[in-house]
Amino acid sequence: MAGRDLRALFSSNDRGMTTAEVFTNRQAQWDLVAAALAEHLEHIAAPGFDVEDLEAPRTNVLVFHGVGGIGKTTLSRKLEAALAGTGRPAQWTALSWPGAGRLRPVRIDLARAAGGDFEQLVLTIRAALADVGRPLPAFDVALRRYWEHQHPGEPLEEYLRRGGLATRFGKAMPQQVQSALADVAQALLLPGTVGSAAGQVTGSLVRALRERRQTVRALAGCARLADLLEAEPDLETLSFYPHLLAWELAQLPAGKQVVPVILLDTFEDIGDRSHRDLERLIQRVVWLMPNCFFVVTGRSRLQWAEPALQGQLDHTGPAAWPHLAPTTHHAALPRPRAALAAGDPAGGRQILVGDFSTEDCDDYLARRLETDGTPLIPAPVRQVITERSHGLPLYLDLAVMRFLELRRTGHTPGPDDFRHDFPALIARTMADLTPDERTVLRAASLLDAFDTNLATQTAGLPYQAPARRLTERPFVRENPFALWPYHLHGLIRSTIRDADDQSDDRWTSADWHHAATRALAALGRQWAAGPDRDRLLLVGCLRQGLALAADFRLDLDWLTDAAYAYISDSVWEPLAPPAPAGHPAEQWLASPVGALVELLSTLARRQHEHRSRTADRLAVLAHAALLPDELQEMALYYLAKAQRDLGRSDASRRNMQHVADLNGRLAPAARRGLAHLARLAGNFPTAHATVSALGWPGRHHRVDGDIWWPHGDVHRAATAYAAARDEADHHGVAGERATSQTQRAFTLAFTDPTLADDEIDLAEQFLTGLDLKATTLTLNLAALLRDAGTNPAVDERAEALRTEARAAGLISAEAMLDLTLAFHHAVTDDDTKLATDLERLTALAGTGDYPYYADIAHFMAGLPLPSASTAQWLTDEATVRARWRHLVQARRDR
Structure with a gap:
């Protein structure tokens, strides 16, 4: 689906260029929504379902969460259009099962920029139901009483008009509310003038309900109506009124029944995790409307299934929200419909919105800007943008605007113009982080992977809470089976590391260097404190430590001991990090850490290349003498081994003897090498005489x-x-x-x-x-x-x-x-x-x-x-x- 992209349209004088807001794929998410809605309709149609049951678990929520710019808002809008029948993307299959026509989408943007509040949320839901064509008296009478108390002298019609709800949903709702009030007044035989005053009507209605009068038997079935009408009509009471709305929906005749699908977008803007007042009210709405379905989109998972939040929210724990328990899976791998069945704890409905595939990125860029039906952005440029985007739609959007900006200056954009980072990504990523979380995020960008302890030490903080909160963010990916379970989204990490960050708390080069020093030291402590001969930990610490030391020209420190531990097992996992950005390979290698990286990577690569190539590399390292003495000895020893393998026995013997004479860590191995060389020459007595002196270090x-x-x-x-x-x-x-x-x-x-x-x-x-x-x-x-x-x-x-x-x-x-x-x-x-x-x-x-x-x-x-x-x-x-x-x-x- 595509609409007009006004930003792009107003960025160029080229009238032949067509612009479009491109919506790409997201088929998996639509399948999940369709399956969840089908299960919801079956659930509320079941004989045992009771809209007034306030204790049953709630299964009426589906959450899509992901990093800023991943396309959650676009997805929310497309879901609204598809459910309303006004703009279903061509690749999305139509909802064909019974009851699909009863769905009524209501999209509510909770962003602070949208200026909404809880009152508007409740009114939006009610206004969207005006098309049922009849009053919803239990809710409408309570709403009118609340309104007269909280907004004296302000007509409801004017508020709806000013907030855009009248334009969006029509003007029928205020009339229905007034009609409900009049009908109740008539049923109670109140004078017409009294019927216009909500306070007097509700007082008489409460008495009638308490006395069980036949005149109000239609409302008497709502067991909690009288209690709500007696309560102080404030914001807290308003948050319970959705129960009346849910009850009224359940009373609609078969031909009028609707199932609201309420899409709550930008959920991260309702507050923070220390102030949950608005979240508590919204959660209450969800709980009190079990016959409605809610699709939440935001940056973070909902924590409602965590028992630790008891007291901050009304309903918490996995028993209350069985589908919100931590069973998140990637949206690219949707569960079958059976796994989304109510009460199935494996059918988790907290879905991480994934990055675009390579094909989707190219499709997005090709269709975003066109001239006479031909993509304006050439294929080589699209390829570079796609590679650097890591599948993040926001990056694609920023790249499109850069393309137009370059054209505007008379420059023909080429692939090299897009080997570029966008600082705007940092602003979007950090918008809702606390200062400590921002510090941890920058620190974590130094690491390929991390745990809360490693990130905290790198950030230089005395407490782990910010790191723990950061791991719950969608741009932090988790692999529970990895050595360090967390890693940053690739694009977020590279941008934070490399972009020209103009934020107020941006780091100086000295800040980055201090953090890298802390990270290297923390990795060394983890390795030293780990189990003896833990190969996985050793290799992980070496890989990250070498990269940090290379990027920031740090001292080798514990890396020397780790290098010896690495060679001691003769396993030879790949280790070498890529050359740091902005440093020519020759310049990078002309340093102790660069030489160490080259040494260890050469030793690993020798298992896959001709020994002459290994010998040449090691000879260059040995000649350069960039390594400290302990590591220079290592280069010389393995050079001697490669020479022996190649049949260069005289050169091998000289180097082995030199290492043996140094009497360092590899002296026993060098003496073993000399014994091998004696054997190769057929001098078995000399080789045999050496055996008793070799011991275990010399592999006797x-x-x-x-x-x-x-x-x-x-x-x-x-x-x-x-x-x-x-x-x-x-x-x-x-x-x-x-x-x-x-x-x-x-x-x-x-x-x-x-x-x-x-x-x-x-x-x-x-x-x-x-x-x-x-x-x-x-x-x-x-x-x-x-x-x-x-x-x-x-x-x-x-x-x-x-x-x-x-x-x-x-x-x-x-x-x-x-x-x-x-x-x-x-x-x-x-x-x-x-x-x-x-x-x-x-x-x-x-x-x-x-x-x-x-x-x-x-x-x-x-x-x-x-x-x-x-x-x-x-x-x-x-x-x-x-x-x-x-x-x-x-x-x-x-």
């Missing part, structure tokens, strides 16, 4: 297993790997546990395929959720080795693994693959393919690494060595040869 059991399996002593190696796995499990290091178990599976795959099956399954379980490329390749090699000699697809599978190993730059994995193929071809006695395997392994030995792999392949095949072995075995060569030959014969026998 795994190094021991790495030494013994090349000797063909696979069971001794498997025992060492099991000890390494169990030790890692004891220390809670998931990556080391998976790696040790995978090595055990690979080693035992040379022996018994059935036993290897179980070990491979266990390794797969340990690898779940981890990102370890080399270990995953080793596990695939174990499966290949298990099938050696029995599965004809081994060669085909091996080539796929070779491609994978080369893409990762893992020389060690390719070497193990060739050894696995040599075992397979020795078992199958395939001399041709075995010759190819020997050729590859001999070429590898020529590099100085893995010279013993070629020896082992000859031992497997029972072939003599072409020249004397350079490997320095721990046992005599004949024993090693015999072990490997035995493994091949055993596989042949199977």
Whole structure:
């Protein structure tokens, strides 16, 4: 549906341009309204329904809430038009069920700017019912008495005319009120002159009701009429009169019956959560009119179902409002009609109005401004606006006005003109927040996610109440299963952080820096106080802490210890935040925190890229020397590991030795690396002599297993790997546990395929959720080795693994693959393919690494060595040869 957009029309001299107020989609919300209304009509038509029952739970409310500018008011207006039959959007299906024609929409804007009050709310509802064509005497007599008491000398007709109600609903209501008064006076046989005075009529009516006279039997059925007429006619009493209106609606004959659908818009403007006087009166109206349906739109959820409000409101708790209990779901996922049934606590009717989809945003922008039926805003511009809007309609509207403003200056708007934030969004967002809530909102914008404690500490407040209130706002989204359950709407957050805020309490750059410092410190405290080895908490704190430190150039502080905790588990979750806005990547990286981000992200990415790329990045970091000594050591150690993986053993040995000599946190790991390098060169005695000095920090059991399996002593190696796995499990290091178990599976795959099956399954379980490329390749090699000699697809599978190993730059994995193929071809006695395997392994030995792999392949095949072995075995060569030959014969026998 589209109407004239006057603001846009008066923003341009282009008479060929057409403007429209575009209403996009919201089909899900309409479906929810239709389902709720159908259930309501069934409920009030049921035999047990009693409009005077003041104790039954109320199910006559549906709430749409959402951030400012999300389109709640537009939705309210479209609902009014659709229910009135004057403008249903084409995509909304018509209400076809019985009773739909009885619906009477009454939209009331509660915004302070609209100038309404409680009196006007009650009068609006009554004026909207004038079209029933008859007086509603119980209510009308009480209203006339109230009016003469509170507005002496002011005709009701004049008030309605001045407030616009006469224009909106016609002039029949005052006449009906006067007619009701006259009819009652006549029934009581009062003189005509007395009949015009509401006070005398009501006094006589009360006496008649108390005496149960037949002349007023039509009104005698309203049990509480006499009590209301006797009460002081003030605003408090007026708030109970809707009960009389509901009763009168229930008395209408079948042909005249109507069901008011009262749409209360801008509900957030009726007060605040410390002053609920007006909210109490409005809630009373809703409670006393159970045969009417209320659709509330506002920024916040209704709290009526919270028992803690007892005393501030008349009716509170989930028993009173079963559909308003906290079961909010997104409107994009409407519940079926059955879930909206009265009394079904799962059918929550507090609906968060969602953002527009990408398609809806583009449709809105394309149809908002047109020239000869063609969208005036070009597609590339619409794409940028859509991306930056996060689906918020207010942003789209502001972008349209910016487009027209740029055209007015003679500039042709392009995509770069809309990489822009609108300070107006801040004003709309903060309009109804307290000063403390505004402080917390700004503080929370520094955080990807938060809880009340973290937001309070970042804001620098001594109490959590403002943060708790803020979490109830619709621009704060909740994920109860996340580490920190709350996060800000994306557009609200980016605008508060980046826009030129002109509000009176805007923050200076120093304010932002102080808040970021508090946030970083608070994250560090949360991590330090959390459970030991809580990986989720560690990664969450690191991600947020790195982003804060990068944005505001903060000291690394606890981030150094957290970085070491991160690498200790060898899990490698992605960590790197994007470069801060306004900072070139080169400038950002030329700082300690930028270098740390690059270091950790490189370590994580190495599981998905060639090791040469990893080595290059780490070499740049090590050369730049931007990191403090403790972290410089980390860069150097992992550079040495990447060099070893690439076969650059001399460079790796130099760097490993340097880290070991520093005697820092990674010295045990570096000594393990030196032992690995000695083993790679075939110097088993040197590697073995190192084992006893490594201990758990140097992963001594795994190094021991790495030494013994090349000797063909696979069971001794498997025992060492099991000890390494169990030790890692004891220390809670998931990556080391998976790696040790995978090595055990690979080693035992040379022996018994059935036993290897179980070990491979266990390794797969340990690898779940981890990102370890080399270990995953080793596990695939174990499966290949298990099938050696029995599965004809081994060669085909091996080539796929070779491609994978080369893409990762893992020389060690390719070497193990060739050894696995040599075992397979020795078992199958395939001399041709075995010759190819020997050729590859001999070429590898020529590099100085893995010279013993070629020896082992000859031992497997029972072939003599072409020249004397350079490997320095721990046992005599004949024993090693015999072990490997035995493994091949055993596989042949199977």
